[in-house]
Amino acid sequence: MVAFGKKLKERQIQEWQRYYINYKLMKKKVKHYSRQIEIGALDRRHVLKDFSRMLDNQIEKTVLFLLEQQGLLANRIAVLGKQQEVISNISELREAYRDVGRDLLKLLSFVEINAIGLRKILKKFDKRFGYKFTNYYVKTRSNHPYSQLQQVFKHVGLGAVVGAISRNLSDLQERQGSYLSIYDQPTLPLQDPVVDSIKAAADRLNYSTNFLQFLGQHALIMQEEELPTPSEEQVDDDRYHFMSLLLNLGNTFLYMVNTYIIVPTADDYSTSLGAAPTVCGIVIGAMAVAQVFSSVYFSAWSNKSYFRPLVFSSIVLFVGNAMYALAYDFNSIAVLILGRLCCGFGSARAVNRRYISDCVPLKIRMQASAGFVSASALGMACGPALAGLLQINFRFYKLTINQNTLPGWVMSVGWLVYLVWLWISFREPAFPTEENDTAEANTGPTEGEEVEKGLVQPLLLSSAAENQVDGDDEDEECDASEEAPEESRRPANSIGSAYRLLTPSVKVQLLIYFMLKYVMEILLSESSVITTYYFSWSTSKVAIFLACLGLTVLPVNIVVGSYISNMFEDRQILMASEIMVFIGIILSFHIFVPYSVPQYVISGLIMFVSAEVLEGVNLSLLSRVMSSRLARGTYNGGLLSTEAGTIARVIADATITLAGYLGESSLLNITLLPSLIICVSSMLATCYTYNSLY
Template sequence: MKDGCIRQKVETITNSRVGKRMFDMFVNTIVLCLSFYINYKLMKKKVNQYARQIEVSEHNREYVLKDFSRVLDSQIEKTVLFLLEQEGRLASRLSVLGEQHDALVQHDAAAMIPELQESYRVVGEELLKLLHFVELNAIGLRKILKKFDKRFGYKFTNHYVKTRASHPYSQLKQVFKHVGISAVVGTLSRHLADLKDHQGTYISIYDQPALSLLDPTIESIKAAVDRLSNTTDFLQYIGKHALIPEEEPTTTADNDVDERYHFMSLLLNLVNTFLYMVNTYIIVPTADSYSLSLGAAATTCGAVIGSMAVAQVFSSVYFSAWSNKSYLKPLIFSSIVLFIGNTLYALAYDLNSIHVLFIGRVFCGLGSARAVNRRYISDCVPIKMRMKASAGFVSASALGMACGPALAALFQTDRTIFWITLNENTLPGWVMALAWLVYLLWLCISFREPCNDNKLNPPTRRETSNGLENGALENSVSELLIEKQNDGHNDEDNEDDDEEFNNNEEAEESHQPVTSIVSAYKLLTPSVKVQLLIYFMLKYAMEVLLAESSVITSYYFIWSSGKVASFLACLGLTVLPVNVLVGSYLSNVFEERQVLLAAEIMVCIGIIFSFQVIIPYSVPQYVCSALLTFVAAEVLEGVNLSLLSRVMSSRLKRGTYNGGLLSTEAGTLARVVADGAITLAGYGGMNKLLNATLLPSLLICISSIVATCYTYNSLY
């Protein structure tokens, strides 16, 4: 393929999806060192050849694994040797500049500082190109492994990663972990910081004061390094919980989003998120006593709590679709429905009707607008603020989860105003009804509906890449940028060999959002399915723990509703500290898949420790097991969603049926099943309730651990 043809085809891709700056960087790198990229076309051709061989004889499978491993080793070695050569070249240039730097400092030649700074930035731009070179090859490797597994039953990735990733001489680590580049980044950062020191505005990459700024060149390099190695800080880590795409900026798209952004509207979305989580958990401490007061069994609390989740299964879908056209209207509808739902929930006591109680909670579930909240951040918040907004979304949820039971603990009164009873059972409904009424008025006054010009066709704006891995480059790069020159001629036979395989992948290569739940399901690889199973498991375990807490503690320890509420509030307050620990430390010291498996095991231990056995059930046993289960589940949720955002198809990162909706549906379904299990187990007697609800949780947890081990190496 000629350089001119490459430039023309790359320009077509980058002008529409990546932008002019990325185009210049990629073209220069591609044209100069094209032969050092992995030969994606060769490896895809090999996959087709192996398919024919295995069809002839099953004995060829071992040969296929060994031969393709050899091909991959050769391709990776070529890339790594070039990478090391370029690292040495950059290190040599930095060494020369360092001598000039020392001489400048000794002679106090301030006039030469700008020139030396520019020289360092030129090296920085070269380093940035090298990082993109590494990233493109990493994308190509992930893609060819995924294609091989898809063709042959998900066997090769496990074999290859297991034998290469942990080897002391692993070249695979050089591609995915860029071991030597970090030292170059540190040297470059230190010298630029030293030159900027007299201005007092820029700092080294080693320093992290909140109000200081990195040199723009170093900031770009650091972002590329973090993206390639999945390094996170607390803000990035907790922001990933929202499963909101973090896209590379393009001039046109960024300008469109800037015009749509309105701070008060964002704040109203976050308040909606907070209030809804308060609404969900404020009734948990008193749901059993409310059920008893209406003549139902205490374990009916499971059905009362779960009825909200049942309705949320459906509301998540129509709110996600509605947010394609508007944000204000679904938020208004949500507030009205929640006001009605909470009013009915509170009136059920004076009407003495368990049916009104259920209807009220169903209305509350129908008002779940979390899909709108998530979509507003994705569509209308500028890229530079999106991670903070995503972290705000997750923090608002965590804070609401803690504040709900805490507020319930304050409602220790019993009085009647006119014919309305105000007590610990009804006050959660009245307080939330008032809160939603105030919110509705604030919403109508302050929310600004974004302009609708680009709203009807969001994919054009969303097709920018997520760190080059999602969107255009995930598939187009594999066909164009990573393809080696083919000795100056086209092989018609090779194209025929690839034709069938390419046709089968047309749907996968498309970047249009999926349009149905069936299409979304077809894009779920085993890794994604396992992550969704894990999410189901952890939500099930947490819902059993929280929803039956008032019944269990009342039966075994005679706790009051206020004491239960305080306990649940303390559990909720652990969410943010746990995420600080994981996001700032654990996820950077250990691989996320290691943390994932360890957290699953800890959840399993917590569940096992929760069972009532021969000895009397004690408060220390309950509190310790509940704390272990809850904290481990919180750790698990963070790494699970982070991994899910990486392994799922780019087509599931936008549109109505996105990854956020799928995870929400999985979690909501888990809550429905858990709350239903609590109600059903109550018919067997209170003495059997605890073990009867924990047993399914334990079985699901063990199943998820086994499934994680099965797909462990595909999470590399």
């Protein structure tokens, strides 16, 4: 695994090296500050003041160089504009603009590397001293008129240069037709590869998103916030197989259908076996209980194979669904719950995500991630809709076929067909050899050597040293102590070690993810009981309601991903979505007035849609603030998020069953109360860490 500092240096433009933010030097200073505070040589106030000054100087150096380069590019564009009337060769002129565009790409890369380095060093400082520094630094600099911080992240001047090059290249295209100018033409896909590259680079800097990107954020595929080296960009091509990706997406779709196909009939099934309707909470939640454990062993299994865990998943799900269907004729609620537990033990979503993360080439990984989420959303909508269609009642030999047992039989057949397809078409990718892993691990100095070398550096830079901070001698000095010991870069090897890597900001994002999954599970799992009690809805009506909720996922993500996320910061959308979830919960309570269908449907829609928006933004922020050690390995950020969401579903379903003992008339308010408390807690926690989500 190449350390971030080394990878950053590989991506730097050599002639501009002295103008980059000196990540290595600042990282070294952070370590030195930590040591000095431990021995009592410095207090925190002095460290904050000193490091803030250093960071301000580094940012100012970078921004002044950025402005200088912007001016040079703008001057070249102005000169070319004057030459357009003189140069008759369109191809020559177009190539001249492309040359300016290529130089602009270098400048965009310069800004991106500096922005990533700045966020990395802020995260590293927070890890050593608590998140308070990022909170203080962003709060005091983000909108101050003298601060250069916004230039690193917003770089308004570059947008003008991007627009000028794009406009001129488009204007020089031969396909002008009868339009007076390019502004009169309908927006068409960009035709010039240089312009495409510029647009992609500018979008990365602005965190601009489109539908696929925003949707892909829901996939829980955690990646480090750094630029891959060219060799790493090609590493997945040999492992990628389209049909294998399709099989993983098929597994995702079938599993989500399997999860929600029983929701409209679970209360009726429980009643037919002699249990209370609210036992549906246990029946639905049993799958999530087993998934808490299956996520871990499937994630570990995917370190060695993808094919074998998918085969195991299909077999277990086939057996589990058959048990679910047979429980009716056995007249056993225990067999029913055991069947759902068995289905949960077959949850291979960790394998599906891991395949996309490890085997899909970087250039199409976002589309694959969006496909994963789309498959989940379609499965979520198709499950209840399919249940609404399975309104049949007859006996086949000694087996009862009705609306309660048919979901089990249909899914058993579905998994059997999938297993055959998997066996015929899946191709196991090659896995890295242990020798290569060992060779990669044996790099870098020991921690003792690193600290010892770091301690000999002065705490404060003199003015002369600051002026030479990016010279060759200083770089060589930093190189000697930059590389962290391998132990500090290895992936977490247990849930406990992964938890210890969580900063307050990450914990808050996991709390938000827990909250939104809890709210959604309460809404969906108790829908059949609530609507039957208050409105006497049939199974078909419940199925239609749940299917309609599921069908909102893709349209909502189109709107948010293509428009809203480009108008507001992620943290602003996060806070607004939490407020909307809160409003939806408040509107759902049954207080005094008769409970009506419009009240239930509107409040449910607000909760569900807001939670969907919240999920994409939450996971985007989570990947940004999470330690790079949690971007890989078995116990990665995706697994932690999955566990948080799964535990939320388990607790929500248990709440429904426990609340059922107080009667169906109290079920709605009692289950909404914890949702309200958790939602308010997540809103307060978001306010507490708001400035660290930058």
